[in-house]
Amino acid sequence: MISRYEQFAALISSIERGIEKIERDEMVKLGYKGAYVQYLAAMKRYPQGVTAAQLCEICDRDKAAVSRIVNELEEKGLILRESGTSYRSRLTLTEEGLRVAQFVCCKAQAAVDAGGAGLSESDRQIYFACLERIARNLEIISRDGIPEK
Secondary structure (H helix, E strand, O other), rough: OOOOOHHHHHHHHHHHHHHHHHHHHHHHHHHHHHOHHHHHHOOOOOOOEEEEHHHHHHHHOOOOHHHHHHHHHHOOOEEEEEOOOOOOOOEOOOOHHHHHOOOOHHHHHHHHHHHHHOOOOOHHHHHHHHHHHHHHHHHHHHHHHOOOO
């Protein structure tokens, strides 16, 4: 019998691999990396711009990962940095960045819709509420350790 841990870990890993493959497959069509998807989608929600520090929070990534991707996005002409290379400089999408972000968001929505085929709206609400609870609980456990019984 598969334990709840094994089932949970395997399913989460499978979902993550599926998302990463879809991101790679779609972005290669535009000549970009799949790793850009989450950042571009996040930046599209903030037309006034965001800082790299804010992207760390929004995308739940560490400073090094965000800095690397931000530098690549800037080199490729997808974002503009307000001034210098400061971690607190405002980042905005260029016209090309906005075009790619719109493509990303459209494809992401189509993937989410297809992935959730057969689920009712009520099922989705329960699923996301449970997933949020699990994520918060695991965040606490990863910070404080596994509680002793």
